[in-house]
Amino acid sequence: MFRRTLTALAVAVGVAAGATIAAPALAAPPPTSAAPSHVKLPPYPATVPTFTSVWAPAVSGQGAARLFVRVFSGAGTPTGRVTVAVAGRTQTVPLRHGSATATVGRLAPGAYPVVARYTPTAGSRWKASSAGTTLVVRGAATRTSVFAPTIRAGQAARITARVSAAGGARPAGVVTFSVAGQRHVARVVNGSATVSVRGLSAGTYLVTATFRPSDGAVLGSSGRTTLTVRRAFWPGWHGVSFRWGFWPGAAGWWWFGGRSGVFAFA
Numbered sequence: 001m002f003r004r005t006l007t008a009l010a011v012a013v014g015v016a017a018g019a020t021i022a023a024p025a026l027a028a029p030p031p032t033s034a035a036p037s038h039v040k041l042p043p044y045p046a047t048v049p050t051f052t053s054v055w056a057p058a059v060s061g062q063g064a065a066r067l068f069v070r071v072f073s074g075a076g077t078p079t080g081r082v083t084v085a086v087a088g089r090t091q092t093v094p095l096r097h098g099s100a101t102a103t104v105g106r107l108a109p110g111a112y113p114v115v116a117r118y119t120p121t122a123g124s125r126w127k128a129s130s131a132g133t134t135l136v137v138r139g140a141a142t143r144t145s146v147f148a149p150t151i152r153a154g155q156a157a158r159i160t161a162r163v164s165a166a167g168g169a170r171p172a173g174v175v176t177f178s179v180a181g182q183r184h185v186a187r188v189v190n191g192s193a194t195v196s197v198r199g200l201s202a203g204t205y206l207v208t209a210t211f212r213p214s215d216g217a218v219l220g221s222s223g224r225t226t227l228t229v230r231r232a233f234w235p236g237w238h239g240v241s242f243r244w245g246f247w248p249g250a251a252g253w254w255w256f257g258g259r260s261g262v263f264a265f266a
Contacts, residue, residue: 046120050078052131054116056086061140061167061218065107069093069100069116073126080120086135087112107137109216139216140169144223146209153232157197161209163188165218173213173220179227180205202231 055068067086071078083092084102091102095118102116112135120126148159159179163171175193177184180200186193188211210222 046125046127048073048075048125049127050118050120050129052082052116052118052129054084054114054131054133056114056133056135058136058138059107060138061165061169063106063167065104065135065137067102067104067114067116067135069095069102069118069131071095071098071100071118071129075125078118078120078126079124080118080126083117083119084114085117086114104135107135109137109139111136139213139219140165140167142166142171142211142213142218142221144175144209144211144221146207146223146225148207148225148227150228150230151200152230153200153202157200157227157229158194159184159197159207159209159227160192160194161186161211161223162192163211163221164191169218171211171213171218172215173211173218176210176212178208178210197227200227200229202229204228 051072053070053072055070056065059065065086067084069082069084071080071082077098079095081092081094082100082102083090084104086104087107089104091104093100093102113132114135115130115132117130118128120128142163142165145162145164146159147162148157151157157179159177161175161177163173163175165171171188171191174185174187177186177195177197179197182197184195184197186195193209193211205227206224207227208222208224210220212220
């Protein structure tokens with residue numbers, strides 16, 4: 001109140017004396033630029049966490065293994081790439097809609113550690129993450145087929161087993177044949193094993209062939225069939241071969257035989 005009174009008094013005195021009072025100068029406005037300037041901001045920091053999972057289904061034989069990777073986030077769908085490492089091999093695949101699939105070539109049977117590493121797109125808000133699992137490669141499945149002929153009593157039965165494997169694998173090992181309480185073992189050569197069984201009387205027999213692999217590349221298998229043994233041509237005579245003929249005698253013709261194989265009179 002006192003200041004306002006003094007100011008009014010000073011104005012009144014100045015007007016009375018004929019003095020000129022200058023108005024205070026106004027501050028000039030800041031200059032404006034003709035065009036807006038573009039400021040380059042630093043990349044968005046990688047602050048959003050991600051979670052990576054990898055799934056490795058077991059495979060059999062020498063087929064290729066497929067590895068499935070998913071990358072999750074609580075805020076949107078991550079982008080970038082995934083690198084999968086298994087058995088000393090690495091493969092990098094792009095991440096599409098949060099998923100990626102890698103393919104690994106033929107592996108020997110066994111268990112292999114798998115590591116999947118997610119690398120986010122440069123400058124994105126996602127954080128890197130990784131996950132691991134185990135890939136199991138089993139031996140190739142096999143199929144054993146058994147073939148047995150129909151024979152006559154006294155003849156040898158030639159029994160054959162054929163072993164085939166899935167995926168083009170070559171089975172190696174032995175086949176054990178079981179027939180009439182007998183066991184015969186033969187090695188697989190070019191997918192087949194053969195044995196000869198003797199001393200079977202007339203009747204029908206169950207034949208079982210069991211394949212046992214020599215390595216883990218293939219799995220074992222078994223097959224069965226029946227073997228039919230018919231009666232001999234001449235009842236009471238069992239043999240491989242013999243020579244025979246006729247000789248004239250006083251009471252008529254007499255026959256005689258000479259053995260050239262193994263035969264017996266029952």
